[in-house]
Amino acid sequence: MKSALLSALRCCDCWECKLLEDLLRVNKLIVLIGLCCITTTAAALAETAGIISGTVTDERTHLPLAGVRVEAKSPSGTYRTVTDAQGRFRFLSLLPDNYSLTFSLVGYLPYSESIVVLNGSQQTVTVPLSKTIKTIAVTHARSPGSAFQRGMTIDTYTVTGAQIETVQGKAFNTNENQLLRSIPSVTIDKSGTVSIRGGFAFEAAYEFEGIDYTSPQPNLQNTLQNISNFGLLNGVGSVQLIPGAGDATRGDTGTGLVLFTAKHGTYPSYFHGDAEVQQFPFLHQLGLEWGWADPSQRLSNYAGFIGQRRAFQYGIPGTAANTLGTLGTNAATLGSTIDPNLVYYAPSFLKSNDFVDNLIYRFGHNQGQRLQFFIQDQAITQTLDYGGFAFLPYISGGTSAGKCAPYVVIGPQGPVNTAQQNFTCDNLIPLFPGQPNTFAFVSSPDRLNSPFLAYKFEYGVNLGTTSLLTARYWRTWAEQSQIMPAQGILADPYGGKRTAGQIDVTTQLGSKNLLKYGGIYEFIVPYGNRYDFTSYTAFTTPAYIIGYSITHPNQPLPLPYTYTGLLPNNNPSAQQGLQQDFFSPQFCAQLGLHSNCGYLSGYFPGGVRFPFEEDIATVSQQQYGAYLQDTIELSSRWKGEAGLRLDGYNFQIPTQAGAPASIPAVEHQRLYEPHLNVSYLPDPRDTIRFGFGHTLSAPLPSLLGADVSRAPYAAFENIPSYDNSTGKPASYCGPRVTQLCSSYADQLYWLTRDYRYGAASLEAPLVGATFTNIDLSWAHEFRDGAAMKITPFYRRGYNVIEQTAQIIGYNYQTGSPVFGNVAYSNLGIQKATGIEALYTKEVPVGVSVQLGATYISQFGNEPPGTYLQPAALALGETYRSPDLSPFQLNAALNYRSKNGWRINPIVGFNVGYPYGTGYYTAVYCNGIPVIVPNTSLAIIYSQTPGYIDPLDPGTCTKPNIAATRGIHEPGLPGGLLTTPRVDADLTVEYRPPTHGLLAQSVFGLQIQNLFNQLYNVPVYNGCYGAPVTTGLQSGNAPCTYSTAPYAPPDVSAHSSSPYLTFPNLAPLSFRFYYQVQI
């Protein structure tokens, strides 16, 4: 028997067979194989199906066998074909599932084996049929989620349904970030955002079931995030992540691509239910999914629903919101000093209903045609104002009639009120709809509604036996309604939609070549208006800016806080004192102003308020792409893949007189992207691959063409322009801030637009960033089925979009820097090198392991804690990426016992996040950009670790540092690392025996944040006292936080710390769930 087996194996000239042969020789495996070679490549296909192809031969003569009936059968579908004269067969459009592949021919013994198909996977099998040997085939079915994928050409990671449960702890876990962070190459930056190989979030691409889920407009929830569906998982069957270049079949991938595949209906059908409850913070969740197909499997459907109601908790339970510090997203990134309001206004409650349906109908000869309809419909409502809304004022912020905020104008003893300030507060600030007066309290908390809808029609057809054509049409809507009286924003709704048509063709050329080609066209249209009631400061000088104060002594309300209130007008030519035009004649007389006061009173005898700002969407975008790619089986060991893609985009920028001439040159961009990948098989258990590719990240529409509506200024249209500082028409209108204003409305329009977007950034001449990606992988499969893969990589970004802003002052209350115009440019650099490692082991009983680690060393222009300074950009200075942890490890162990228990710990570890202002900084010194010690001679007032001697300051290149903040700030900003961080969740689940019942119950407990890690990264302590001596003792008096009402309650406890770390993350919590499977 054994000799017969060995004889059979010798027929195969493949590495698997040789391995089995070796095993048989040492009597370690009792198996008889009638076939062997399975070569798998998971490619970055845009398709939503996989490919199996192969050749059937006579095992004795090695001649090809024609007419062999081949059947691929799974719960998702059954596919049939016959081999051609060369013995070849191919299934070009298999729904992802576990397939049983059966071969039969009269005179030969039938043969079957198992193969797992994923979206975009292409697998080749070689089958020798035997006439004589009676065998039972036992094959080693390798999971598609294994780190080892034989013959892989591109670097890709797949997380299958079982692995999703392992890395998520349980089924029906909606946390998308938790899933993605388990994948090497993904790091969760310190703002909680997913980054692929160190790229910005908006430089990655997302697809769900072949639909581009990349946000069609700036994400108002998190401007760093780029996915439309709120980061909530529902109906996801598997995830494939392709870092780096991938292949040519998908464009606009930037630093990487995430492909979510939807579940689909099966025969026999299934039903899963999930009910979850968490007491503190409150959470209720209901999950339902139902997948079915008719017995012929022509028609199938999957429907999934997850509804969630949850409250949010930041930091230590019971702690007042305004002591919890920042959430990290903005403040930690921009390096703001203490700003408790970010938590104060953060979400307090979320209500989400998420529905997914995936309908597939297959028809035609051998069911060779397929129609699919997919839809995801999300309704998400968030209630904000975590700190409570009782006694919370409107953004206008008055507290009582005739008396506005108790500061802003700075007198010798600190902030004081002025009559102008009070008048402005009472009479001029625009009122939010429904607001009775400027000193009223809001009657309901701020709210955000975030509906999202995506649907797709797809048609796939086999063209003969060698080609598959897939055509799809899809649309997505992502929008938000914002009703935020306390924050002065109203949007109802505001969003964007993507519409696309796409065709992909796959053609098998001979037995060696698999050709893919296709194209896509997308049209992206932002829509809706957004009303901003905070931008009245566009019309005021800093001295008259209105803030608001603590309004009730017993309520932990926000500190005196202005959203933009302390920012000066961005317009360098802004007219100072324009608000005096709005003053009444009586008030002008009271001020003793006669010649330049009350200009508008003649047109509005009853008085007029500042107009609000209305933001409008102006720039639509066309995106298109076309590709051609060939995958070549060069030999049994070598496989090559070469592809070329054309990606293009075209912004529909409204041209204005005076706009920069470079606009037409950049609005339409094209990029040819070569992709070259090769794999080599040195032995059966090892694969080495190398890839090179160039990719594009199209700029978001939000980065171009921002504009405000002229509608709010209509009442001023017939009023002549007037500059009360000269008595003549204002001359600061137009894109260049040089044109004569045609009317008072024109004047207000340009002041507002320049305030919001900067005088020069309206039509910033940006092109999309491009990336050169190189990676090399070695994958190895252990004999117990475990596998590992190690991938060193290098990525270089070109034309990376950078924002620069000069520090022009400081915020009196916090000491944080105030920046001038934000300018966009393509002068950015990103250079990333790193290593990714993945270890996988999947077993039905015992311990399954999913362990991913990423080391990344990335340098770019982006400094931590602030905008990039123009001098740094001029010098080409690069910083260690401020938000990335250099090393991150995620380990998920899933232990399943035979008697129904499951224990699933998940641990996330990183070595810390960079922070620190650095000892050096880049500035313009006497007109020349230089790197100098970071003192107040370099950066005016703010965030300088070195304190100069006032009497002997030195020069800006050689400052005399008399004292420091007492901490060692190495090098450039970002030189410090936070302490290592360990997050852990633990799931314990019990599945009682069914004893013949159809329903299978699951009882579970998931402990989240097992170690109660509550702290985020430190933020710069603007309250840290001024220096006392070299090395610095503790601080002293002058920090404006030090006395009420400016001191956050927690500051006194941290006053001697140069950086502060506040508890602000969700605490330890216990979630109980019950699931049922039928």
Added chain:
Amino acid sequence: MKLPIIGSLALGATTAALVACGNGGASEPPVTSYDPAATSKLQFAVGVATLAFGPGQKVAYGLNTVETLRQKNGLSGTLYNVPMIIGPTNFNVLISTETGSEVQSAGGDTGTNHITWGTLNQSLWTGPPRGLKSSSTGAFGYGLCPCNSDSGPGNGFTPLYQAYYQPIYGNIAYVARWYGGPPAFPAAGPSVRALGWLGYSLGFNDFAVAPALGTYHLYAAVPPAYDTPQNPTPSPGPNGTPTPPPGILAAGAQLANLRGLPPFATPSFTADGHGGGTIHLSVPRGVSETMVEVRAVGGSGIGVCVQSHQTDSFYTIVTHHNGTQGLFLADDLGPLTQSGHKTPSICPRGEYQIYAAGVDYPAYESSYPQNLAQLPLIKGSGGQADVTTSNLLTGSYP
């Protein structure tokens, strides 16, 4: 079953170790600090100030003070402290020797023998704040000045030197500010000037109250801890007892001779028509060195020159000779243009003031930036630091 147990134990141990070595990013960086009292030294000198002022060359006598509080590297010892001068019991801050009336803006010091923070922070003497808020007064590396690090937000604002209007308690119509500028002192580049830099400290602080023989004490209270209502900034008691110790640096100086230097005659000036000119002065006997101050008033004059002269410019010429002499003010000491070109010292039709100070101690040699000794010499051969200042010559450049 062995494997999961071992695996779980290993994972648990690893996790525990990792958790032990980190606490979720909660760390705040350690601070290294030094006790200023241990590393910095305070020294103090007093003398008689001979003050010439007003029409008719009136002369008044006041108290001149000089202090240094320096680290070992010569830079200022602290960047925030609360100074106070306590004189002998017969020293009385009551009548201005220039006005003959009760001193102005002396607050609670009126009629006492001390000059405290309250007086030294009065805007009448400090001038308007350069930014939004005034700095309070501290004792620095070369003289008292309103330079404490408290005028901006707390996070690192260190102001640039600002001189008092002197003499403090003097006739407000004839006070002057003293800044060391080129050619005797290095000229600042455009970047530092843009931040408000006007010049170096000449080190002396004059008070137009009658000096009294005896010992004067200077205290500089350095806050030992964060200043909160529960832990206020320490300050010395008016009776001279430092409270609470040890956060107060102290130094004493003896005034043994009330005979000051002779009055300094007002200089005269002959313009050369190119931005500079010759300053004529007569240095009185007993003066070992003279610092002549030229103030080109910012924003005055005509032509493109004014664009670079938006703020005051101060020029200092030092002479160590006595008697009548002429000192040449170079033509092009003015602020550099943005493109780095020189500008006239005084713009055409620009207003200027010229005044001089003669001293009997090495005031210039002990000044920044050339002297970075921790204890520079601030007394003359008589053990005092006497000064004589001229009246102001005010004019308009041709």
